[in-house]
Amino acid sequence: MLKNYGVFVTAAKPQPKALNRAFLLIQDFEHADYPEDSHWTLITSKEAPSDVPPATVLPIPDISDNNAFTLSSMAEINTFIRENEDLMTKxxxxxxxxxxxxxxxxxxxxxxxxxxxxxxxxGRTREFRACRLPYEEASSMIVNLDMANMDFEDFVDEDAGEQEDGSWMWMSFPPSTKDTEEESEGEAKREVALKELRDGGYAD
Known part of the structure; x- marks a missing residue:
């Protein structure tokens, strides 16, 4: 499994506070230590970096004027990735x-x-599929897909079918009857980190 996963922002003028909040909420607070174990890399350029970029740290500055993926469609980002697999590996x-x-x-x-x-x-194709889900669920889904612990179908409502925007609808798992202490601890850590970000003026 490669260390990091790419994050692409396609909104025209994302507010830095909104982006910082999103980037914090996609972190894994349940099974990893934040920020040491963050595995998300924000990609804003189509050019190869001089060095292997680390996971993106917060706060993130305003990217409105230097984001190569502004207004890109999901298909366009997929095309970029398929045509630059060696770059992604590097x-x-x-x-x-x-x-x-x-x-x-x-x-x-x-x-x-x-x-x-x-x-x-x-084997691998040039096709892709996407699931729209809450920020907080992203890390669990992408890691499990990457490790092949679970399939895409395990996370989506297949009966709902593909949505108008081309994504599939996320379906939450049934409530667990097991001890939820670990989950509660993760949620508490997330709230503490979010409060620190807000107190610093970097998120709403």
Whole structure:
């Protein structure tokens, strides 16, 4: 499994506070230490970096004037990835699974987890599929897809079908009857980190 997953922002003029909040909420607070174990890399350029970029740290500055993926469609980002798989590998970023935050995402606190489609008879294809889900669920989905612990179908409402924007609708798992102490601890850590970000004036 590669270390990091790419994050692409397609909203026209994302507010830095909104982007910082989104980037914090997609972190894994349940099974990892933040920020040491962050595995998200914000990609704003189509050019190869001089060095392997680390996971993106907060706060993120205003990217409105230097984001190469502004107003890009999901299909256009997929095309970029498919045509630059060697570049993604050099960056230490997965070319099989990635995340998009679009304008709708900022408005609804959701993001799009995208997965390159694998077909048994041909292997990896140039096709992809995407699931729209809450920020807080993104890390769990993308890691499980990357590790092949679970399939895309395990996370989506197949009966609802593909949505108007081309994504699939996320379906939450049934409530667990097991001890929820770990989950509660993760939620508490997330709230503490979010408060620190707000107190610093970097998020609403």
């Amino acid at each position: 960056m230490g970023v997965s070319s099989s699974d990635w995340l998009i935050i679009d304008q709708k995402g900022f408005e609804t606190s959701t993001c799009l987890v995208c997965e390159q489609i694998y077909k048994l008879e041909v």
